Amino acid sequence: MKTFAQIVAGTLCMLACGALGLGAAAYAQSAPEGQVKHAKLIKVSARRFVFDPRNIVLKKGETVDLELTTADVLMGFNVPDMHARSDIPPGQVMHLTLTPDKVGTFTFLCDVFCGSGHENMDGTITVIE
Amino acid sequence: MKSIDRRQFMRLAGLGGVVFASGLPGFARAKDYGDADADEFYFVQLSDSHWGFQGPAVNPDAQGTLRKAVAEVNALEEQPDFIVFTGDLTHTTDDPAERRKRMTEFRDIVRDLKVKNVHFMPGEHDASLDNGAAFKEFFGPTHYTFDYKDVHFITLDNVSDPRANLGDEQLQWLAQDLAKHKNNQRIVVFAHRPLFDLAPAWDWATPDGGKAIDMLTRFDHAVVFYGHIHQENHHMTGNIAHHSAQSLMFPLPAPMSVPKKGPIPWDASAPYKGLGFRQIEIDGSKTDIDEFPIKA
Numbered sequence: 001m002k003t004f005a006q007i008v009a010g011t012l013c014m015l016a017c018g019a020l021g022l023g024a025a026a027y028a029q030s031a032p033e034g035q036v037k038h039a040k041l042i043k044v045s046a047r048r049f050v051f052d053p054r055n056i057v058l059k060k061g062e063t064v065d066l067e068l069t070t071a072d073v074l075m076g077f078n079v080p081d082m083h084a085r086s087d088i089p090p091g092q093v094m095h096l097t098l099t100p101d102k103v104g105t106f107t108f109l110c111d112v113f114c115g116s117g118h119e120n121m122d123g124t125i126t127v128i129e
Numbered sequence: 130m131k132s133i134d135r136r137q138f139m140r141l142a143g144l145g146g147v148v149f150a151s152g153l154p155g156f157a158r159a160k161d162y163g164d165a166d167a168d169e170f171y172f173v174q175l176s177d178s179h180w181g182f183q184g185p186a187v188n189p190d191a192q193g194t195l196r197k198a199v200a201e202v203n204a205l206e207e208q209p210d211f212i213v214f215t216g217d218l219t220h221t222t223d224d225p226a227e228r229r230k231r232m233t234e235f236r237d238i239v240r241d242l243k244v245k246n247v248h249f250m251p252g253e254h255d256a257s258l259d260n261g262a263a264f265k266e267f268f269g270p271t272h273y274t275f276d277y278k279d280v281h282f283i284t285l286d287n288v289s290d291p292r293a294n295l296g297d298e299q300l301q302w303l304a305q306d307l308a309k310h311k312n313n314q315r316i317v318v319f320a321h322r323p324l325f326d327l328a329p330a331w332d333w334a335t336p337d338g339g340k341a342i343d344m345l346t347r348f349d350h351a352v353v354f355y356g357h358i359h360q361e362n363h364h365m366t367g368n369i370a371h372h373s374a375q376s377l378m379f380p381l382p383a384p385m386s387v388p389k390k391g392p393i394p395w396d397a398s399a400p401y402k403g404l405g406f407r408q409i410e411i412d413g414s415k416t417d418i419d420e421f422p423i424k425a
Contacts, residue, residue, distance in 0.1 A: 076292065080329035087292075107330040113257035113291040116221045119332070119390065 039063040039097065046088055046110065047071035049117030056108075056125045058100050068094040076112035079125060085111065100127040168278050170210040171410040171417075173202055173244075176356030177376035179254065180238075181231040182220035187379045187392040190400075195238055197423055198377050198406055203243045209408065210277065212244050215356035215374060216252030216288065216321030218268075225259065232267045248275065252321040252356060253288040261289035272299055274306055280411055281310060285320045287335045293322055294337045300344075307344055315414065316351040323355055323373065325366050328384040333358055342366050350414045358384070359392075360403065361420060372418060375405040400425040 044066050045052050058064055068077050070088045077096060078085040086096045100106075109122035178195045188194060202212065219231040232255075239247065249268040256264045261271045271286035283306065287295050295303075310316070318324075324338030335341075345351040352370045359376035360383065379392040380403030396402050401423040410417040 074291070078329075080334075109330065109332055111292065111332055111336075113221075113253045113288075113293070115223055115258065116254075122330075122389070 039065045041065050041067055043067045043069075044077065045069050045071060046075040046077070046121075048073060048114055049110075049121040051077075051108070051110070051121065051123045054123035056123070058098070058125060058127050060100055060103055060127050060129055063097060063099040066096040066098065068096060073114050074112055075110050075114060075121075077108060078111040079106055079108045081106040082125075087112065098125075100125070103127050103129055169410065169412040170278055171408050172277075173205075173209040173212045173406055173408055174215060174354055174374050175202070175212065175377060175406045176215040176374040177217040177252065177359055177378060178214070178235065179217055179220040179376070179378035180235040181222065181227070182378050184379070184392070186394055188395055188404075191378065194377050194401065194404060194423060195235070196241075197401075199239060199241050201421065201424065202406065203241070205408075208244050210244075211246035211248065212242060213248045213284075213319055213354075214239070214250065215319055215354060216250050217254045217356060217376075218249065218252070219255055220378075221254040221258060223258065225263065228255075228259070228263045229266070232263060236267060248282075248284065248319075250284045250319055250321060251286065251288050253291070253293070256286075256289045257291040257293075260291075261286065264289075272302070278411075280315045280317055283316065283318045285318060285324075285341065287320055287322045287324070287338065293332075293335055295335065295341060296337070300337065300340050303341060304344055307348075310348075312347050313349050315411070316345060316348050317411070318345065318351065318353040320353060320355045322357045323362075323364075323371060324353060325364065325371060327358065327362065327364065331384065331390050333384060342369060345369055352416055354409065370416075374407055375403060375420070375422075377404055377406070377423070380404065 040062065042056060042064055046068070047070065068086055068088045070090050073090060075088040076085060077088055082098060082100065084096055084098055086094045088094050104127055106125045106127070107122055108125055110118060114121070175198060180195060182191055184191070218235050219228065222228050222231065251261055251264040251271050256271065264271060271289050272284055274281065274283050276282065283303065285295060285303070286299060287293055290296055322335050323333055324335050324341055327333040346367050346369065352372070354372050354374065356374050358373050359379065359381040360373065361375060362373040362384070364371045382390055382393060393403060405420055405422040407421065408419040
């Protein structure tokens with residue numbers, strides 16, 4: 001169950017995005033394990049310099065919970081077009097909740113520099129009807 | 130009788146490179162090549178030499194390109210007032226000893242520059258894996274200011290944090306520095322990564338860079354020169370112009386122009402294509418940029 005603070009933060013995020021006309025493709029929140037009510041769970045593991053899976057297919061309007069882990073060093077998981085990101089610290093399980101509201105293909109990438117090969121560490125989220 | 134200045138001399142002598150000409154406010158080309166202005170000066174920007182990179186398909190002269198750039202700068206008819214390197218001096222490595230070896234080699238090569246007033250700043254390849262520790266040992270602080278003639282220069286560090294943030298502490302330092310200056314102070318900012326969201330999906334952004342841009346907006350004449358994207362790019366955020374520089378190792382594609390970014394392969398029919406350095410001339414409120422390709 002969401003805490004009051006999480007609900008307020010999420011509402012403020014959505015109101016701000018709407019007010020700014022950002023057209024956010026998703027509502028996202030990031031939280032450590034144990035603080036998120038699981039929607040459809042998709043596990044994403046990171047290691048230098050790849051994500052597994054590299055291609056994720058989601059349905060428009062369906063809330064999903066991305067479970068993020070790293071096998072080695074600190075990573076980031078960023079979906080700029082959805083205004084969604086999370087750190088992925090070693091030894092922790094992170095959760096990023098997305099509800100995409102636009103059909104299309106969106107890039108996700110590691111946005112924490114992790115070495116030679118970091119520039120190629122990315123993938124795609126394909127949102128279908 | 131009007132004397133001719135450096136720029137006019139270079140054009141007459143056919144020495145100039147490609148001149149950036151734009152109608153963007155604050156970046157008009159000098160139209161009057163008349164009497165020399167006591168406040169006029171120019172500097173050279175070099176960027177993204179990635180010393181230590183290996184990849185013959187991308188640059189078969191990885192050991193020679195930086196040296197060629199140094200030689201070409203030294204051959205300029207009129208030497209610049211100073212030189213700035215806007216980051217990624219070296220290519221990243223996990224080995225701290227190897228990182229220092231590469232920085233030693235880079236430093237030894239650029240010591241051959243005739244101009245000794247040289248300013249360095251890190252890129253993520255130099256600093257993100259050790260929060261700038263090795264860079265500081267070799268080149269000093271990662272963010273600092275200096276003044277030259279009537280211009281205030283600010284070097285920002287958006288790479289020592291591997292998340293590419295400037296961070297609250299540096300932003301506070303910037304605010305305190307800018308508070309000392311009136312709105313008509315000429316400001317030039319150096320950064321490695323773009324301070325604005327050029328292409329976040331390619332990691333070509335600084336998450337909190339907008340806060341620095343907001344602080345600069347009140348100045349009548351503020352301009353940002355940066356590297357990171359290995360190509361020329363000219364962009365306005367409000368009244369502030371942002372100019373990225375070419376690399377000295379490999380070019381990258383235009384922002385979001387291909388599905389996946391990666392080095393543009395070496396073109397044997399046009400060696401060193403897309404590699405180069407630039408001259409930046411400051412004359413009052415005007416900024417002129419001349420691009421110089423690395424010669425085959």
